[in-house]
Every structure is written in C-alpha cells, then in structure tokens.
Amino acid sequence: MAQNGSNSTVKLLGTWSSPFALRGRVALHLKSAEYEYIEEADVLNSKSDLLLKSNPIHKKVPVLIHGDVSICESLNIVEYVDESWPSKPSILPSDFKDRAAARFWAHFVDGNVSSFTNTFVSDARLFKGLRSNQCSIKDCRTNPK
16 A cells, blocks of 8 residues: 555545545545545446446445555545545544544444435435426335436
8 A cells, every 4th residue: 555645646536415525535635635536427327437447346436546546435535545644634543442433433423424315315316306297206206217
C-alpha cells in the first residue's frame, strides 16, 4: 500500500446523494489531499465502466482509487486516507479502544442512514412514476419504474 498519499493520482467515485461518498470527501479534505471527484450521475440506473472495474463485487459508491489500488466502503476509505496521509489532523483516535468506539458509532450511524436512504430512494422512484403517469399509486409501490 502507498504510504505517501501525495505520490499517486487519487480519484473518488461518488454521487451527490450519498452520505457515504461525502464521508470520503471530508476525509480527503481534512488531510488536504488533492483528488479528482468523479460524479456517478445516475448510479441507480447506470454504472460507469470505472465503477464496475473498481468495485466489481458491490458495484456501488464510494470508491477511492489511489494509483492502482481501489478502496471500497466509506469507513475503509476513511481509515485508508488517515493512514496514507499521516499529516495532522488524525481522523481516527490513536488509542485502540477509542478507535473501536469510533468504529462502533460509525457502523451504528451507517445502519440508520442506510435505512433512511433506502426509504428515500424508494419514495423518489414512487414519486417519479406517479409524476410521469407511468403507474398508479398501488402499481408504483409494488413495481416502481
């Protein structure tokens, strides 16, 4: 793994609606890392070749690409950025007990944000289908377009 973040090209794949992609952007900003943000404009319906190549298992954002290394999942990205750019400020606590507590709360938040995001996306699809007269309320709830 690269230990000096400034020696390789850094890209972050995300989408405006993803709080998880935002987590990666914040981590890179805190470390003053230069990176290219690549917006996956319609990640629900269409995925770029770069996303599919970089995250072939889950096929979702965020993905940090650092040189030839792809890091998936926002918490992994935060930890990677914290370790690859050792400059201050440190993102995670240095004490292993405090780091474990920080990870616990991050996973707790992730679980709750995921539930909210899934509901929001489902409701957005319902609204889109109703607005375009593609389906009735009953049909859109069971088969959103």
